[in-house]
Amino acid sequence: xxxKYPFYFKVTVIMFGFVLxxxxxxxxxDVLVPLSFALLLAILLNPITQLLEKWHLPRVLSIAISIIxxxxxxxxxxxxxxxxxxxxxxxxxxxxxxxxxxxxxxxHFARTDFGINTKKQNEYIDQAEAGLKPVLASAMGTVLGGxxxxxxxxxxxxxFLYYKDLILKFLYDIFVDADEKDVREVLTKTKGAIQNYMxxxxxxxxxxxxxxxxxxxxxxxxxxxxxxxxxxLLNILPFIGGILAVLLPIxxxxxxxxxxxxxxWVIISYMFIQFIDNHFLVPYIVASKVRINALVSIVxxxxxxxxxxxxxxxLSIPFIGVMKIIFDRLPDMKPWGMLLxxxxxxxxxxxxxxxxx
Numbered sequence: 001x002x003x004k005y006p007f008y009f010k011v012t013v014i015m016f017g018f019v020l021x022x023x024x025x026x027x028x029x030d031v032l033v034p035l036s037f038a039l040l041l042a043i044l045l046n047p048i049t050q051l052l053e054k055w056h057l058p059r060v061l062s063i064a065i066s067i068i069x070x071x072x073x074x075x076x077x078x079x080x081x082x083x084x085x086x087x088x089x090x091x092x093x094x095x096x097x098x099x100x101x102x103x104x105x106x107x108h109f110a111r112t113d114f115g116i117n118t119k120k121q122n123e124y125i126d127q128a129e130a131g132l133k134p135v136l137a138s139a140m141g142t143v144l145g146g147x148x149x150x151x152x153x154x155x156x157x158x159x160f161l162y163y164k165d166l167i168l169k170f171l172y173d174i175f176v177d178a179d180e181k182d183v184r185e186v187l188t189k190t191k192g193a194i195q196n197y198m199x200x201x202x203x204x205x206x207x208x209x210x211x212x213x214x215x216x217x218x219x220x221x222x223x224x225x226x227x228x229x230x231x232x233l234l235n236i237l238p239f240i241g242g243i244l245a246v247l248l249p250i251x252x253x254x255x256x257x258x259x260x261x262x263x264x265w266v267i268i269s270y271m272f273i274q275f276i277d278n279h280f281l282v283p284y285i286v287a288s289k290v291r292i293n294a295l296v297s298i299v300x301x302x303x304x305x306x307x308x309x310x311x312x313x314x315l316s317i318p319f320i321g322v323m324k325i326i327f328d329r330l331p332d333m334k335p336w337g338m339l340l341x342x343x344x345x346x347x348x349x350x351x352x353x354x355x356x357x
Contacts, residue, residue, distance in 0.1 A: 025307050033311050038156030040318060042164075043191070044198050045070050049161055063161045067154050084226035190329055194322050200285045201236065201318065207285075208232040208277055212245075215269035221249050222256055231270075235277070237301055237313055246270040292320055293342045 025032065045066040052062035160167075171187060213228030221227065231245035246267060253262040292300075297317065304316030320340065327337030 022307070029308050033308055033315070034152040035156055036315050036319070037311075038153050038160055040198060040315075041070055041153065041157045042160035043194050044202075045157065046161065046164070046191075047195060059162070063158055066161070067157055070157075071154060081226070081229065084223065084229075088223050088226060190326055194325055197321055197325065198318065204277070204281045204285050205232045205236065207281055208235050208273065211273045211276065212270075215273065216249055216266070219253075219262060219265050219269065220257075221253055221262070221266065223252065227252065233314075236317055240298070240301060240313075242270075242274060292317070292324065292340055296320065296340050 048066040048069065049059075049062045052065055053059060057065075168187065172184075209229045209232035211228075212231045213225050216224035216227055227249045230248060234241035234245040237244075249266045249270075250263050253266055257263075297320075300316045300320045301313050304312030304314075306312075308315065324337050324340045327333040327340065
């Protein structure tokens with residue numbers, strides 16, 4: 001006879017497990033972040049490895065070629081961003097002078113129109129700088145951690161691909177009580193859905209980067225390519241990323257252009273691009289079945305930032321998408337998958353019925 005536990009006991013166990021999971025994720029951050037990036041890269045490179053193995057290449061050589069191919073693409077993107085940032089840094093002194101002039105005008109405006117004296121303004125600036133220090137420290141930690149990820153990423157990716165069969169066998173043994181055919185079907189569908197989802201995210205980012213760059217070039221914003229690519233990367237973060245993506249070109253336009261006409265066209269252009277992204281790219285490229293609702297997206301990004309910093313913010317969306325894919329394919333977890341998604345019930349169910357007396 002199966003013993004049924006009371007509801008409060010189940011909730012307590014679930015909450016305790018959640019707290020323990022968060023503690024483990026925070027404590028093992030330096031280990032889990034490179035592993036997470038490597039796992040995503042291994043999922044993306046697995047089709048290439050399988051194709052090379054079908055061509056009768058040794059497994060080790062197939063994995064090595066796949067990783068080299070992936071690293072070449074990543075290195076190319078990083079080098080491109082580095083050259084764009086280097087060009088931007090060469091003109092940094094000019095931007096600094098223009099920014100100081102603009103800031104002086106703003107101080108005069110605040111003093112004459114709002115009655116905020118210079119001393120009070122400096123206090124506000126000091127408070128803002130104090131609030132930015134933790135953010136800058138987190139960003140610096142992410143940059144330093146990036147060097148560790150760059151070293152460990154190919155090693156972990158190689159091991160994930162090499163021991164793929166061992167990992168799958170482990171999963172089969174965990175669900176030994178279930179039908180092996182059903183387990184195989186769930187794993188196969190999940191693997192394919194994850195690969196399509198990750199490739200869809202990359203393709204979406206490429207299209208958004210192209211649209212951003214073309215729009216900024218037409219408007220006449222300096223460093224359009226750099227701002228367009230950064231905007232596409234930030235676009236992975238829901239809502240928060242979109243705001244940051246449009247603020248960067250607005251800031252550059254405010255420093256380099258007179259008046260506010262340019263900023264207006266930047267806002268209009270980015271609103272149009274966001275409309276295309278939300279109504280065409282995400283539903284048809286990323287796949288509508290893996291769309292995450294706004295509430296979960298914001299919460300998971302904030303939690304990812306608290307746990308793993310900037311890396312956690314970028315990793316949170318792909319991983320919550322992967323979790324939804326898995327939940328949707330497991331009968332017992334389908335309610336959780338529905339909770340993460342954007343589809344809402346069209347009919348209300350009657351959970352309680354009473355007889356009329």
